[in-house]
Amino acid sequence: MALETRKPSLLSRGVRALLMWFYRRQGWTAVGEIPEPRRFIIIAAPHTSNWDFLYYIGLTQTLGIQPHFMAKTALxxxxxxxxxxxxxxxxxxxxxxxxxxxxxIDEFGKHKEFMLTIAPEGTRGAVRKWKTGFYHIAMGANVPMVVGMMxxxxxxxxxxxxIWPTGDYEADMAKVAEVYAKVTPKFPSKQMASITGESET
Structure with missing residues (x-):
């Protein structure tokens, strides 16, 4: 499942250009610095709207990075x-x-640079607990987590x-929760009730 390297197609370049135009028109500002080495999990939360992904593409491109994301093989x-x-x-x-x-975990082992974006809520609706697969990937690949914010x-x-995973999930997620407590999602009513406590992977 090694990632392919080639020149982006005309379609993908056009889509990115359109998203960047729209992103700039909305007046967003990119903040933060890119950790080195560029091998980490990006936690994408709170995820309450489809607009999150569109703005996220613009933000990451402004920061000069192209994170990866998982998708089912049918796509x-x-x-x-x-x-x-x-x-x-x-x-x-x-x-x-x-x-x-x-x-x-195996994918991280194949690349010197690999930034994987995961939305642990798994849905745009309100959820009680995050799925914890992102944490197990970070632990298994021995890579840190970076808080992605919108x-x-x-x-x-x-x-x-x-944030480096220590094996103490609740303690590590308490640090993440402290960051997200200062972030306003598009639909606050859909924001997760809790990001601590084990849930399904």
Whole structure:
């Protein structure tokens, strides 16, 4: 499942240009610095709207990075395969007992630079607990987590502090919660009730 390297297609370049134009028109400002080495999990939260992804593309491009994201293998079939890869998608087959956590740990082992974005809420609606797969990937790959932020109150977004997983999930998530307590999502009523406590991976 090694990532392919090639010149982005005309379609993907056009989509990125359109998103950047729209992002700039909305008046967003990118904040934060890119940790080195560029091998980490980006926690994408709070995720309450489809607009999050559009603005996130603009923000990361402004910061000069192209994070990757997981997507089901069906999305990488013709005619969408090249477009999905160009946008940073990594195909994951969760059928037949596929273990996406181990697949992503293996993916980190293949690259000197790999930034994986994961939305642990798993949905745009309100949730009680985060899924913890992102944490297990960080532990298994021995990489830190970076808090990704989309603050609709200030119209700022980007990367927050770097947090190394210690194995104490609740203690580590308390640090993450402290950061997100200062961030205003697009729909605050849908923000998660808790990001501590084990849930499904």
């Amino acid at each position: 990488f079939r013709w005619p969408m395969r090249n477009f999905m890869l160009d946008m940073g998608g990594v195909p994951v087959d969760r059928k037949k007992g596929g273990n996406y956590v181990q697949a992503m 603050d609709y109150g200030k119209k700022t977004g980007g990367l927050g502090p770097l």
